[in-house]
Amino acid sequence: MDLAALRTLHDQQLRLGARPDGPGARVERDGPVVRQTGPAHGWNGVLWSGLTPDDADAAIAAQIGHFRAAGRGFEWKLYSHDGPADLADRLLAAGFVPDARETVMVAEAAAVSAPVDLPEGVELHPVTDEEGVRMVVEVHDRAFGGDSSPIGRRLLDQLADAPDTVAAVVALAHGEPVSAARLELPRGSDFAGLYGGGTVAPWRGKGLYRALVAHRARIAAAHGHRYVQVDAADTSRPILARLGFAELTTTTPYTYEIE
CATH class of the missing domain: 3.40.630 (Aminopeptidase)
Incomplete structure (x- = not known):
């Protein structure tokens, strides 16, 4: 690139x-x-x-x-x-x-979309309703600390008024929400944005972050976005680099x- x-x-x-x-x-x-x-x-x-x-x-x-x-x-x-x-x-x-x-950090969506094997008992579920959004907020609260309810209210608004511009996913381990992430799909842009990507502490290091990146990259590519980009914290930057993301700038x- x-x-x-x-x-x-x-x-x-x-x-x-x-x-x-x-x-x-x-x-x-x-x-x-x-x-x-x-x-x-x-x-x-x-x-x-x-x-x-x-x-x-x-x-x-x-x-x-x-x-x-x-x-x-x-x-x-x-x-x-x-x-x-x-x-x-x-x-x-x-x-x-x-x-x-x-x-x-940025990568071509098709290049980082290969499926990742999930741990036994873990399934990915698309977020389409209020219950799904509640689980996203629960995961973010547990993974990052603080109050993530404003993210939940915004996500609900987007799903109701412009569902083609956003996607979210929750990883469930035997029915328990343990990881969640969001995807912004701006109309008319080559770039889709990866946000969230939080995993609760007991489930870190098991490949869930990588799986959510790949899952969202496939959605981005299917919607016609060539690239996926993320504002990466220091904790996620090395993982993204190993997946093939390149550093574009800092913010x-x-x-x-x-x-």
């Missing part, structure tokens, strides 16, 4: 040309910034920026003002190739708080809470 060309395509399709990722969300361009404003349980933030040292501070202030007026805390997704070079420092000075850096979420 030509990673430089893929990074440009990724920026064009998923950032500059982003579409709303769920019901009640809107994407708009505000000068050198592309942002999404959504419901309280949805994702709110800056998707792309093309800033210079001369306009960066004003653009940051404008986005803070916009989301404050909307009553939404928001995230500025800062990619390592975004300018200006000191944009991270400018976000910090404006009151943003950085989260852990993630590595954007760090900077969050701003509205008081």
